Amino acid sequence: MKICLYYYPFTCAMVPYITLTEAKADFEVIAVNLQRQEHKSAEFMKFNPKHKVPVLLVNSQPLTENVAINLWISQTFPYATLLPENPW
Numbered sequence: 001m002k003i004c005l006y007y008y009p010f011t012c013a014m015v016p017y018i019t020l021t022e023a024k025a026d027f028e029v030i031a032v033n034l035q036r037q038e039h040k041s042a043e044f045m046k047f048n049p050k051h052k053v054p055v056l057l058v059n060s061q062p063l064t065e066n067v068a069i070n071l072w073i074s075q076t077f078p079y080a081t082l083l084p085e086n087p088w
Contacts, residue, residue, distance in 0.1 A: 003027035006047065006055040008034045013054035016069045023077035 005020060005027055007013030011034070020027050032038045032053050039051045047055045047062040056063040056072070063069045074083040 002057075002059055004030055004057040006030045006032050006044070006057070007053050008032050008039075011053055012066055015066050016054050016056055016073065019070050019073045019082060023073055023080040023082060025073070025077060 003020070003025060005013070005016055007017055007029065008031060017029065032044060034053070038044060039048075039053060044055075045051055047057065048064045050064065052064070054064070054066065054069060056069045058072070063072055070082070074080070
């Protein structure tokens with residue numbers, strides 16, 4: 001499984017970065033420089049037409065919202081116990 005995280009430091013994209021790190025996932029980090037408008041490039045907008053970070057590519061399939069990304073990480077790496085199984 002190939003996992004790539006498109007992110008920019010000091011944004012909400014740090015959340016999946018930390019979660020993937022805590023899960024000890026093998027992932028590639030691709031920094032998107034927002035100041036240089038890289039998030040508005042044609043290449044990036046293929047993954048997220050909303051031109052926002054984070055974007056998590058899993059085998060070339062994009063996830064673009066933090067809640068969805070963290071839910072996927074938690075379900076894919078259950079041994080990390082990142083989210084509770086039962087909220088009660």
